Amino acid sequence: MARPKALISWSSGKDSAxxxxxxxxxxxxxxxxxxxxxxxxxxxxxxxxxxxxILQAQCEAAGxxxxxxxxxxxxxxxxxxxxxxxxxxxxxxxxxxxxIFGDLFLADIRxxxxxxxxxxxxxxxxxxWERPTDALARAMIASGLEAVLxxxxxxxxxxxxAGRRFDAAxxxxxxxxxxxxxxxxxxxxxxxxxxxxxxxxxxxTGERVERDGxxxxxxxxx
Numbered sequence: 001m002a003r004p005k006a007l008i009s010w011s012s013g014k015d016s017a018x019x020x021x022x023x024x025x026x027x028x029x030x031x032x033x034x035x036x037x038x039x040x041x042x043x044x045x046x047x048x049x050x051x052x053x054i055l056q057a058q059c060e061a062a063g064x065x066x067x068x069x070x071x072x073x074x075x076x077x078x079x080x081x082x083x084x085x086x087x088x089x090x091x092x093x094x095x096x097x098x099x100i101f102g103d104l105f106l107a108d109i110r111x112x113x114x115x116x117x118x119x120x121x122x123x124x125x126x127x128x129w130e131r132p133t134d135a136l137a138r139a140m141i142a143s144g145l146e147a148v149l150x151x152x153x154x155x156x157x158x159x160x161x162a163g164r165r166f167d168a169a170x171x172x173x174x175x176x177x178x179x180x181x182x183x184x185x186x187x188x189x190x191x192x193x194x195x196x197x198x199x200x201x202x203x204x205t206g207e208r209v210e211r212d213g214x215x216x217x218x219x220x221x222x
Contacts, residue, residue, distance in 0.1 A: 006031050007096055037070075049188075058191065097121060144195050145191060147190060149189055150190040154215055
């Protein structure tokens, strides 16, 4: 029997990458693409600020066709939901029955995703849901996943964390109250290597900029 078709909701970061890895290991789904919102104003992955050329390299290394959802900046919620609705409709037309998310414990985010997919024929899948994040962060690192902090919330962490590697030293240095996986939005990452990739991406850290309360480290393909 053919496996059900699925898309991975791909943020360019460690949680979606590790969720992909878990689903690839399980072999339950035929994962046919990576769905990513890209802020067309900047040509970067939304929220994470990762350049599209790195996103493309990630998807190539994972063997996943890209499904880009372009959104403006700033993006009113009605435009976001309309663009995502179009992407979901295309996925349904392509026979997709499941969407994989890397969410960890934010119940409101999960409920929102499930609500928006209700009635479409696509079921949301959360392979990392409610795993203790301290242990999960260490499991990610132990698996060979390598990532760099691309974005830091300046209300919660110093700007100097942007551009640091996601490793044991980083976990030891996180300020009190910061989740080990950054699930409360403290930081966002860009994955450069791991068991879900066929090759390591060669990425250099560039300029660090601060905008709208966040510090962004510009990551550049070498």
